[in-house]
Amino acid sequence: MVEVFKTDVQDQRQAKRLIDQIQELFSDYTANFDLEDCDNILRVKSASGFVEACYVITVLRDFGFHAEVLPDDDLACA
Template sequence: MIEIFKTSVKRKSDSHKIVQDLKNIIPEARINFDLEDCDNILRIEANHFDIKSVQSLLQKYGHESEVLIG
């Protein structure tokens, strides 16, 4: 399963914290941000995960997100 999110994350420091927290929730996942993309893309590749949990975590950090590809 691969999900791509458009996010409001702009700073690398924020992206690093979010990735660390996501790795705790989805340890087997491949997770990365592309902050050079105009949509500040978050890409998650894993067997299974809850999209709402990911969006809740981003919201906890004060960021918005929207699923682009599923």
């Protein structure tokens, strides 16, 4: 399963730090950012099938960032 989040992360160094933290805390997750997208997308994929969105949001919040689950139909930027 892949969960997509809208974030306020804007810097590649911050994104890398967050990816490292997510993958350290959740060993079966693979994460990546698309900071060129208008929503500064974070994609998280789980090898076991389910992404705990609230935990991912909490990790970002603990680092001072905002994240929210992006519904499938909102993936394209206007």
